[in-house]
Amino acid sequence: MDQQLYGYGLYIISLLTMGGIYAILTLGLNVQWGFTGLFNAGIAGFFGIGAYTAAILTTSPHTSHLGGFELPYVVAAIAAMLISGIIAFGVGKVCLKLRSDYLAIATIGIAEIFRLILKNETDITNGPRGISQIPKPFENLPEPWNQLAFLGLVLGTLLLVYVMLEVARKSPWGRVMTAIRDNETSARAAGKNVETFRMEGFVIGCMIMALAGAFMAHYLKFIDPNATDPLLATFIVFVMLVVGGSANNKGAILGAFVIWTLWSASEILTTQLPSELAIRTAYIRIFIIGLVLQFFLQKFPQGILPETRPSSPGKNKS
Amino acid sequence: MKIVRKLALSACVAAMFATAAHADAIKVGSAGGVTGPIAELVATIIKGRDLARDQINAAGGLLNGDTLEMVVGDSACDPKASVDAVGKLVNVEQVVGIVGPSCSGATNAAVQAVTIPAGVVVLSDSATAPSVTELKDNDTVFRVAPSDAYQGLAIAKLISKAGIKKVAMTYSNDDYNAGIAAVFEREFKAMGGEVTANQAHEPKKASYRSELQTLTAGGPEAIAIFAYYGSSGITIIKNSLENGLFSKFYAADGMFDQSVIDQIGADNLKGKISITQASSDTGDSSYQAFADAFKATGADPAAPYAAHGYDATFMMALAIEKAGSADRAKIKDGLRAISNGTGEIVRPGEWAKAKKLIADGTAINYEGASGSADFDENGDVSGVFAVNVVGDDGKWTKALLK
Numbered sequence: 001m002d003q004q005l006y007g008y009g010l011y012i013i014s015l016l017t018m019g020g021i022y023a024i025l026t027l028g029l030n031v032q033w034g035f036t037g038l039f040n041a042g043i044a045g046f047f048g049i050g051a052y053t054a055a056i057l058t059t060s061p062h063t064s065h066l067g068g069f070e071l072p073y074v075v076a077a078i079a080a081m082l083i084s085g086i087i088a089f090g091v092g093k094v095c096l097k098l099r100s101d102y103l104a105i106a107t108i109g110i111a112e113i114f115r116l117i118l119k120n121e122t123d124i125t126n127g128p129r130g131i132s133q134i135p136k137p138f139e140n141l142p143e144p145w146n147q148l149a150f151l152g153l154v155l156g157t158l159l160l161v162y163v164m165l166e167v168a169r170k171s172p173w174g175r176v177m178t179a180i181r182d183n184e185t186s187a188r189a190a191g192k193n194v195e196t197f198r199m200e201g202f203v204i205g206c207m208i209m210a211l212a213g214a215f216m217a218h219y220l221k222f223i224d225p226n227a228t229d230p231l232l233a234t235f236i237v238f239v240m241l242v243v244g245g246s247a248n249n250k251g252a253i254l255g256a257f258v259i260w261t262l263w264s265a266s267e268i269l270t271t272q273l274p275s276e277l278a279i280r281t282a283y284i285r286i287f288i289i290g291l292v293l294q295f296f297l298q299k300f301p302q303g304i305l306p307e308t309r310p311s312s313p314g315k316n317k318s
Numbered sequence: 319m320k321i322v323r324k325l326a327l328s329a330c331v332a333a334m335f336a337t338a339a340h341a342d343a344i345k346v347g348s349a350g351g352v353t354g355p356i357a358e359l360v361a362t363i364i365k366g367r368d369l370a371r372d373q374i375n376a377a378g379g380l381l382n383g384d385t386l387e388m389v390v391g392d393s394a395c396d397p398k399a400s401v402d403a404v405g406k407l408v409n410v411e412q413v414v415g416i417v418g419p420s421c422s423g424a425t426n427a428a429v430q431a432v433t434i435p436a437g438v439v440v441l442s443d444s445a446t447a448p449s450v451t452e453l454k455d456n457d458t459v460f461r462v463a464p465s466d467a468y469q470g471l472a473i474a475k476l477i478s479k480a481g482i483k484k485v486a487m488t489y490s491n492d493d494y495n496a497g498i499a500a501v502f503e504r505e506f507k508a509m510g511g512e513v514t515a516n517q518a519h520e521p522k523k524a525s526y527r528s529e530l531q532t533l534t535a536g537g538p539e540a541i542a543i544f545a546y547y548g549s550s551g552i553t554i555i556k557n558s559l560e561n562g563l564f565s566k567f568y569a570a571d572g573m574f575d576q577s578v579i580d581q582i583g584a585d586n587l588k589g590k591i592s593i594t595q596a597s598s599d600t601g602d603s604s605y606q607a608f609a610d611a612f613k614a615t616g617a618d619p620a621a622p623y624a625a626h627g628y629d630a631t632f633m634m635a636l637a638i639e640k641a642g643s644a645d646r647a648k649i650k651d652g653l654r655a656i657s658n659g660t661g662e663i664v665r666p667g668e669w670a671k672a673k674k675l676i677a678d679g680t681a682i683n684y685e686g687a688s689g690s691a692d693f694d695e696n697g698d699v700s701g702v703f704a705v706n707v708v709g710d711d712g713k714w715t716k717a718l719l720k
Contacts, residue, residue, distance in 0.1 A: 007409035014405045018398075064449070122496075129497075130397075130423050132449045133430070143435060220397045222427035226355075227397045264402050268410055271389050275348060275368055278390035279361055282352040285392075 006144075013147045015261055020154035021215045023256035026240045027161050027249060028208030033238075034247035034307075035174065036201030037181030038096070039104040044233035045111030046084050046206040048118055050213025051223045053080035055131040056124070058218070062133070065126035073137055077214045084210030085203050092202045096195070111234065119225045130224025134217050154215055158253065161208060165249050170310040177201055178247070178309070231286070236263065239293045245303030254304060263289060344380050344644045346634055347407035348388040349418035349428070351395035360420050363443060364390065365617045366627030367417055370666075373611065374635050377669040381643070386635055393419035397427030404428035408436050414644045415439040415637070417630045422447035429459050439649040441634055443626040448497065451696045457650050462626045462633070462691050464596055464701025469570055470501025472594050472703040472719055473542060477568055478509045482540050486515045486533040486564070488526075488554065489544035490572070498570050499544040514538040521549035530554065530563045540566035547575045555582055555591070571595040574706060576713065584712035594719065597704035608666040608687030619687075629686035632666060633657060636684055639676050657684045659692045 025047060032038040057076035061068030071079075095106045118125050125131065138149035168174050179187040180194055188194050217223045227233070236259060244255020266288060270281040296303060348367050350360040367388055375385050391407045393400035400419050405428075407413045415438060419425050425445035433440050434455050442450070442461040451465055477485060485506065489499035496518070503513055514536030519529050533541065541564045545551040551573045558564040559582070567590055574593045608628055609619035619625065637652030638644055656664075661681030664672040675682050684691055689702035702718060709715035 011409040220427045221430035224423035275390045282392040
């Protein structure tokens with residue numbers, strides 16, 4: 001029985017770790033979709049860039065892929081964000097002129113291009129075979145401390161990203177972002193350089209997504225092109241943001257934890273069934289996620305935690 | 319207050335029932351890509367696993383009449399999903415060991431992130447990537463599916479045995495063929511052979527004459543082709559024959575298809591081409607025992623890795639029986655003990671016999687449906703390979719490589 005309780009404990013740690021990584025990813029999307037109104041449907045691509053950059057920079061030498069740099073985790077994570085940011089800038093130059101739905105189509109295409117590059121540049125990424133033996137922070141500590149320490153690192157980083165985004169949201173910069181989202185023409189009329197602001201939102205969001213990718217690579221200790229499959233790297237992130245509350249950073253985090261828990265824990269129920277049924281009910285999980293999305297879009301379009309606008313300076317809180 | 323007491327009482331009763339129901343069930347994880355890109359394959363592999371489970375439970379079950387329970391987890395062929403699913407099997411379901419996951423990537427992630435640190439044995443029935451061999455796993459990662467690397471070795475042996483010393487080689491520049499080709503080159507040289515020329519080619523070209531001209535330099539006796547038949551293999555053989563450049567061909571399983579004979583002509587190929595292929599020992603009584611039982615459930619025994627799924631489950635059960643308890647830490651020694659090539663032979667379906675032998679303390683050696691299933695020091699099996707040549711009827715004729 002103690003073993004069982006300990007097992008539940010470890011499971012909860014893994015649930016929170018994955019939830020935390022997804023929360024960082026969702027915060028990245030929140031900058032783009034929530035605040036700036038950019039429909040980026042290529043999350044998986046930037047997530048993958050982050051994951052692969054961190055993997056290549058931290059692994060020991062291997063014949064099958066580029067590597068052997070063995071850089072510290074922090075350096076690799078920063079490099080992942082920088083590379084993602086630079087690529088996002090290039091993508092933004094081309095795509096950000098497009099209006100919302102067209103931007104979505106273009107970014108889906110770009111994410112697929114990234115996935116194909118990861119699959120085919122075998123000298124760098126080992127192609128479909130992926131990169132193995134990625135080091136993980138604290139992995140040499142005894143269980144459960146290794147997992148707790150990694151969870152602490154994820155949650156600490158999440159808190160840091162959250163605080164920074166909250167400061168940004170309440171700053172004049174954040175107000176301009178929401179102004180552009182709500183009424184681009186009037187923002188332009190107020191003398192704001194809409195293109196520059198949109199680019200800033202896009203690049204910052206993509207950098208945060210790459211940070212989440214870096215954490216994921218270390219957590220899984222292995223990364224391959226299947227890990228950037230859009231279902232669990234793009235669409236579920238949108239569900240997390242919409243359910244939690246678009247344009248609310250707390251909501252983004254809450255949505256990530258709620259949806260990941262729902263996704264993961266629902267399998268505990270289906271595994272109780274005989275395998276013939278368990279094989280079929282595995283698909284119900286995908287259905288449930290879709291159903292939750294529909295429910296929230298219909299009944300609570302603003303999510304669990306709706307957006308709260310920061311009070312304007314010089315005015316009383318309304 | 320009354321309600322609270324009633325609730326507490328019913329909770330107690332429920333808990334008692336729960337423990338009563340699970341006391342005699344030993345859980346083994348059955349991880350696989352139930353959803354995802356190879357879902358259809360996995361459904362049949364899981365049927366193979368379930369066949370082993372049903373036979374074992376019908377023939378006395380594990381240990382003291384405990385039932386073997388296979389708990390399905392969906393690794394979805396995705397490292398993220400796999401780590402989550404296998405983590406649940408290990409921590410929430412508290413399984414003794416795990417059969418699966420299906421894809422190499424999903425296996426690689428799950429064992430590194432979850433099972434190696436937890437000390438749980440994983441026995442994969444379909445992960446073939448050579449990178450699984452390299453892991454520092456404390457002897458907890460096994461597989462009954464042969465690594466891709468072994469096919470390179472099998473072709474090298476085949477050519478070497480034919481008395482051929484000088485070989486030219488060409489491979490299609492994709493992951494699978496390039497991987498086998500690299501192993502072949504290394505192994506063939508180690509056997510004392512000479513690779514006169516080695517050239518990668520891009521698939522789907524209209525002609526490979528110029529590549530083949532280059533490859534004839536150095537006087538090779540034969541050419542080894544690592545390619546898919548449709549995208550370049552058939553053209554390469556056609557070009558070689560038309561121009562009289564090569565007349566002896568060796569190829570890996572990417573070239574195995576009837577269309578090779580149909581498009582080039584049986585007379586043109588007879589005695590000239592040999593193709594290796596990972597295979598179940600179809601003439602073997604172990605395979606027959608499995609195939610008959612599997613057919614009776616309405617499934618196809620020739621489906622990819624179904625026999626491996628059966629073997630992995632049967633061996634996991636044998637390991638538990640050998641260990642004498644459902645203790646995670648003892649499974650690896652149990653697995654080593656039941657399939658090291660020595661001992662009384664046990665074949666698929668012979669659970670009652672195996673149980674008795676183990677109880678008597680006799681050493682056993684499981685001979686699986688997918689091959690001998692004896693593990694090397696890395697926990698890999700060398701696998702069974704067959705060689706295909708053109709038969710008199712214009713079809714491929716298969717013979718096992720020994």
